[in-house]
Amino acid sequence: MEKSTLMSEGLTLMVTGMGFVFVFLTVLVLVTTLMSWIITRYEKSVGALPAEGIPAPTAVLGRNQSGQSKQQSQSSQDSTLLTVLSSAVHKYRKNK
Amino acid sequence: MEKSTLMSEGLTLMVTGMGFVFVFLTVLVLVTTLMSWIITRYEKSVGALPAEGIPAPTAVLGRNQSGQSKQQSQSSQDSTLLTVLSSAVHKYRKNK
Amino acid sequence: MEKSTLMSEGLTLMVTGMGFVFVFLTVLVLVTTLMSWIITRYEKSVGALPAEGIPAPTAVLGRNQSGQSKQQSQSSQDSTLLTVLSSAVHKYRKNK
Amino acid sequence: MDKLLHLWEATGFYQMQPGQGIMILIGMLLLYLAIKKNFEPLLLVPIGFGGVLANIPGAGLAEAGGILHLFYVVGIESGAFPLIIFMGVGAMTDFGPLLANPKTLFLGAAAQFGIFATLMGAVLLSTFGIFDFSLADAAAIGIIGGADGPTSIYVASKLAPDLLGAIAVASYSYMALVPLIQPPIMRALTNEKDRKIRMHQQRHVSQREKIVFPLVILILVALFLPDAAPLLGMFCFGNLMKECAVVDRLSNTTQNSLINTVTIFLGLAVGSKLSAESFLNQMTLGILLLGMLAFSIGTASGVIMAKILNKITKEPINPLIGSAGVSAVPMAARVSNKLGLEADKHNFLLMHAMGPNVAGVIGSAVAAGILINYAAG
Amino acid sequence: MDKLLHLWEATGFYQMQPGQGIMILIGMLLLYLAIKKNFEPLLLVPIGFGGVLANIPGAGLAEAGGILHLFYVVGIESGAFPLIIFMGVGAMTDFGPLLANPKTLFLGAAAQFGIFATLMGAVLLSTFGIFDFSLADAAAIGIIGGADGPTSIYVASKLAPDLLGAIAVASYSYMALVPLIQPPIMRALTNEKDRKIRMHQQRHVSQREKIVFPLVILILVALFLPDAAPLLGMFCFGNLMKECAVVDRLSNTTQNSLINTVTIFLGLAVGSKLSAESFLNQMTLGILLLGMLAFSIGTASGVIMAKILNKITKEPINPLIGSAGVSAVPMAARVSNKLGLEADKHNFLLMHAMGPNVAGVIGSAVAAGILINYAAG
Amino acid sequence: MDKLLHLWEATGFYQMQPGQGIMILIGMLLLYLAIKKNFEPLLLVPIGFGGVLANIPGAGLAEAGGILHLFYVVGIESGAFPLIIFMGVGAMTDFGPLLANPKTLFLGAAAQFGIFATLMGAVLLSTFGIFDFSLADAAAIGIIGGADGPTSIYVASKLAPDLLGAIAVASYSYMALVPLIQPPIMRALTNEKDRKIRMHQQRHVSQREKIVFPLVILILVALFLPDAAPLLGMFCFGNLMKECAVVDRLSNTTQNSLINTVTIFLGLAVGSKLSAESFLNQMTLGILLLGMLAFSIGTASGVIMAKILNKITKEPINPLIGSAGVSAVPMAARVSNKLGLEADKHNFLLMHAMGPNVAGVIGSAVAAGILINYAAG
Numbered sequence A, B, C: 001m002e003k004s005t006l007m008s009e010g011l012t013l014m015v016t017g018m019g020f021v022f023v024f025l026t027v028l029v030l031v032t033t034l035m036s037w038i039i040t041r042y043e044k045s046v047g048a049l050p051a052e053g054i055p056a057p058t059a060v061l062g063r064n065q066s067g068q069s070k071q072q073s074q075s076s077q078d079s080t081l082l083t084v085l086s087s088a089v090h091k092y093r094k095n096k
Numbered sequence D, E, F: 001m002d003k004l005l006h007l008w009e010a011t012g013f014y015q016m017q018p019g020q021g022i023m024i025l026i027g028m029l030l031l032y033l034a035i036k037k038n039f040e041p042l043l044l045v046p047i048g049f050g051g052v053l054a055n056i057p058g059a060g061l062a063e064a065g066g067i068l069h070l071f072y073v074v075g076i077e078s079g080a081f082p083l084i085i086f087m088g089v090g091a092m093t094d095f096g097p098l099l100a101n102p103k104t105l106f107l108g109a110a111a112q113f114g115i116f117a118t119l120m121g122a123v124l125l126s127t128f129g130i131f132d133f134s135l136a137d138a139a140a141i142g143i144i145g146g147a148d149g150p151t152s153i154y155v156a157s158k159l160a161p162d163l164l165g166a167i168a169v170a171s172y173s174y175m176a177l178v179p180l181i182q183p184p185i186m187r188a189l190t191n192e193k194d195r196k197i198r199m200h201q202q203r204h205v206s207q208r209e210k211i212v213f214p215l216v217i218l219i220l221v222a223l224f225l226p227d228a229a230p231l232l233g234m235f236c237f238g239n240l241m242k243e244c245a246v247v248d249r250l251s252n253t254t255q256n257s258l259i260n261t262v263t264i265f266l267g268l269a270v271g272s273k274l275s276a277e278s279f280l281n282q283m284t285l286g287i288l289l290l291g292m293l294a295f296s297i298g299t300a301s302g303v304i305m306a307k308i309l310n311k312i313t314k315e316p317i318n319p320l321i322g323s324a325g326v327s328a329v330p331m332a333a334r335v336s337n338k339l340g341l342e343a344d345k346h347n348f349l350l351m352h353a354m355g356p357n358v359a360g361v362i363g364s365a366v367a368a369g370i371l372i373n374y375a376a377g
């Protein structure tokens, strides 16, 4: 690449690049503001996220919560703890 | 593959497949019943699994339980906790 | 490889190998002793490792300790716990 | 100016094809179902997100050199991810209820009829020219009836990689729908009296039995069906690690960070198969219909087998636990329990239904072995 | 005797080249800075150690067949490691402060000027014949100004693999130096009154907004800049896993064992690029100088943009939070907070600075997409 | 009917060869020893299970395309798994007792004579035509005397991949048997007075020494024996991560989920080398015999060196700690402690024996480097 080409390429990249970053983030500001406005309105009628967002046991990974499995084992305790904690977080956020 | 071949192949696969599943699981029922019978008889004389099933420190991975290592560290606490828990589980099962 | 060559190769390897192990570990003994001597002298003037050895939050991985993140979540609790524990270990060692 | 044009041509606005747009919406729908409706979120969140990523125009994430394609080749084409997940599932499985009542294995066997009937259905649809499924395709579709995610993905990756996306999505979606799909079928096939049957309390199963059992399965697999060895071998390995109590370190890692890590990458890799070309066609419709059929037939077969067993054996068997034979652990067992409680509020079937539930996992892995042996052979 | 000679010729004493010795010392220096001075230890300990290992004469750890080379090929050349780290960073990021005040995204945009100005600087130095950087090299050097380790490594691996070692080292070193680099620039561009500006308390952001936001970014990336899809896609995926609350298992593993494991191997793999040939040359000097320039310009642009915004908008914005737009999460935000407290001991800016701080991560990932599209195209 | 025949021909009953049956029994024996007798269960459970899987007739799990073969190629052939394990072992090692008494490094050196004497033994057996071991085979067998699993596997994968299965099995089995193998030798070489020697209490070792020590080893490796750089480099890296205290996140993951995950796959991959052809031959018998010899000679050399040191140095050294120089951490040290307590119930040798114990790890890694340099060169 010739030196002058490199120079003009660099200049173009600087201008278009910086321009693009601003275009993208401006659009993101607009869309985010719109999103927040919609969600805030929506939540005025339905309330904040209900407790149903909490993970329920599933068919592939949630087995250790079921049946006669070692309820005493670290792993199931952890998972219970996690559920309790995330439930607490949710309730805390809801009440705030 | 011709349509008729596909049809007959499908039929064969259905019949042999389903048959095989039943054969396999029937054998499994028989062998499992036999196994449980043998083990139950055996345990009447020797008792249920003794505490020696508990993991002992080993030459590759068990080092953190030894020597001057950070006894206070999370990992060794965990491992101690695990040992204690699994020991408790074993005793619980034995006493049941 | 002829049998006699194999034999002489084996002998050479045994002698040079064992020799090398001793050379290496002898050098290690000397350098280690020197290192301990230097560090012990150095620490007489500056004291043992100060608390600044404790991990501080960093730009790539330490985010969960910052901002409005789920302070209640397992992971940040763990990391706080780790910091507290390793801080305790450090102080313990320092006071010893 | 050329370069500005180049930048414009690189945008999604310029490159987006209708199919990609639709697939992105489908990915978003999966995310909605997973997050809002709790449809198997552990798999459908990564699959849905991977599906969106795979269809970003011009990004090529699911094409050679793309990161999702890499995850697919490394983890699914090689067979490693589904097998590692299966090992983890083994390490989370308790065979206690099955060992207490080995006859429930027959329920797990019967429920696999869903797989083979659906295979036959797919073959029939092809014969009548409605779809164009090969025998391997039909087998891969049938396995949806196994109600077991990693088994479905493993079989599809061997027999019909092009259909893998649709098969995995159908498999996990229907597993999530088990509480809706099964009850009507179960009610239709049982009467009030059947549903009130109380089962005897299970005997205590010793730890030694639990340790030997995975080895028994392993030996039988070696003798009868080597083609099921990868799936059942890894499953039994995970279970042995859990039960033997001397490698708790390994078992705990398997049940936690290892299976979680692999689940993330498995999901993203499956998402890479949700490209417009391979998903937006008539076949996907067929797969969704046949998958539903498979679940329904499996449920019915399990219940009918339970009624037959109840006639044959002395010990009473509540037919409601038959439906749990499809696997979909532990939801199918919970459905059995729920319907039992509806009929008689003191009739707890959960532990009894766990037997056929895990039997269903073994049963569909055996079926998978047969299908791979026959259809790939 | 031949064999003894062979053994002697295999020692480091015999084989060591001066460059290797110097690189080993540089690796030790990095370890010293990481351990003693707390320079980004999570990365610089593995990078420094990897640098030493890579330069052990005759061991060939960084050459074909060597273990560090293997880590490099598997993890960095494929793009997998930086992307997985980015997913983990996403799972640790809280977009709350950004959502409470979306205007701070402009600060994250402005601070990226550091990237493009530095690129231009590198091009100028080449034009004047002082260095010999190609456009791709210049772009890879500029990204140091993004103040984001995995982004730098990802871009460098695509555009200038030979410079990767120096770029990664510069990137992490300057991030560690943020508390030294930024304050003088921030003080020079603001007056006492500016620094005392108090910002309004942030509104509460609902969980629903936090769940939808990563999907919004994803859609915009798909429409506007597919080349940023790998980085921002994985980032948003990690964040969605964290916020959606139904896959906490996966999110926890991502934030802990997964990101830790990948960090270790990423660091060692970067270290493999610290060979004498590719590090001990004039270019590294240029990279270090230009990297410092990038951080400084980015900081200044952020502060200036904050002053402009403060003029335009009704809500007061303290210009000190502009510098946080370079990212370097969370240190840049802490620097803003510290300077705010210096000016007025009740002026807590930390939460306000977290907005531009995470905006800077998005901004530099967007810039990375543009650079890869343009310079590799 | 053809297909039925095909299914029958696919069963293990039809395909099983006698060798495979025997190997399955051997795998089961390993599982029994691991689970019931606590023979190094963390490795022998995966190895034993992998050995069974590898010999399932017709399943081809250990052949090209099989999952165990994949684990072998990815993890062992590349050298990655043993090196990662070694990093984890480093992160679990405390050099404190060694630093308090560096002379114990000589015990770790002396015990390596077991390696070289066994190598010579293998060469002699070949010379007399009893076995047919090459020099590389002999070196790989000798390393069993290093009493260090990952080192054995690493060396065998470089020098004699065909013998890897037998070497790994011998290595871990004999490590498990250390409490049986060592005491008679230790008793034979010491008298009551020797065993009653009390050692001085160890000085306090500062954290700074512990941080610098792995770097010292690294530098010496770079200067003296680059061929030991992969093993000792990763070992020192793990140890530095643990001791430097600024990367506890990484160190904890290394010591837990990372080493556990790799251990599982390493074990399965080693199991893939337990095929009938490569295991059921005279060589395996030779390996088992020579491995036992290696452990015994190593133990004896350590004890004798301790007696010599005791004569030379002022500080008393109990010869019982010499046997710990073979490594087999921490069991060999416990054996020393036990025999010390037998002689004098107040003579606690555990901490003193930890010095030679970890010195043995360094010693055998050095020996491994020499063997690879010489025998592969």
Ligand code: NA
Pocket (backbone or CB within 6 Å): D145, D146, D147, D148, D325, D326, D327, D328, D360, D361, D362, D363, D364, D365
């Ligand atoms: Na099933």
Ligand code: NA
Pocket (backbone or CB within 6 Å): E145, E146, E147, E148, E325, E326, E327, E328, E360, E361, E362, E363, E364, E365
């Ligand atoms: Na940035």
Ligand code: NA
Pocket (backbone or CB within 6 Å): F145, F146, F147, F148, F325, F326, F327, F328, F360, F361, F362, F363, F364, F365
């Ligand atoms: Na050793």
